[in-house]
Amino acid sequence: MKRYISIIFILILVVSSLGCLDSPEPPGADIPRLIVDYDEGPNETFETIIHLRGMEAIRFENMTLYLNGTQVLPKRDGYSLEYRTNRSEFHLEVNATRKERRYNFNATFTVRPEGYPGEEVIFKITHYDGEDEYIDEDDLPFIRILNLVEEEENT
Numbered sequence: 001m002k003r004y005i006s007i008i009f010i011l012i013l014v015v016s017s018l019g020c021l022d023s024p025e026p027p028g029a030d031i032p033r034l035i036v037d038y039d040e041g042p043n044e045t046f047e048t049i050i051h052l053r054g055m056e057a058i059r060f061e062n063m064t065l066y067l068n069g070t071q072v073l074p075k076r077d078g079y080s081l082e083y084r085t086n087r088s089e090f091h092l093e094v095n096a097t098r099k100e101r102r103y104n105f106n107a108t109f110t111v112r113p114e115g116y117p118g119e120e121v122i123f124k125i126t127h128y129d130g131e132d133e134y135i136d137e138d139d140l141p142f143i144r145i146l147n148l149v150e151e152e153e154n155t
Contacts, residue, residue: 031054031145032052032054032060032146033054034105034142034143036051038122047085048084048090049084053081054080058098059077059078060077060097061077061098061099062097063094063096064095066091067085067087067090069091089110090108091108091109093106096146101148102148102149104147105144106128107127107128110124110125111123122136123142
């Protein structure tokens with residue numbers, strides 16, 4: 001009888017572990033992330049690097065980046081996008097779509113804002129709700145998960 005119980009226990013362990021071998025991506029892996037970094041080059045030139053991707057290698061149906069209301073980088077059926085700009089201030093909006101879910105982020109970035117002591121503050125970010133956030137060198141890269149856009153139901 002002990003032998004049968006041991007065999008049943010082993011079979012239960014094997015069957016339950018099979019689901020772990022081919023498990024889907026971790027929770028939240030399909031939510032796109034915005035990564036914004038800063039690169040200061042020679043002769044006091046600078047670039048803001050804007051990167052959009054999933055946590056894992058996740059394919060998005062659409063990814064679009066807008067600067068100051070102008071579409072600068074659309075990408076269909078891809079894993080990530082990257083854009084570089086040397087503007088000292090810009091309004092950034094990024095959108096991504098995956099499996100009928102839409103995600104969005106928008107804010108205004110001021111690069112190396114004047115009037116702040118020291119050289120530590122790299123970005124002043126004004127979010128769509130008017131809240132300001134200050135990012136210094138030690139807090140780079142700036143990483144945010146995009147917001148899920150709630151669709152209004154048509155009745």
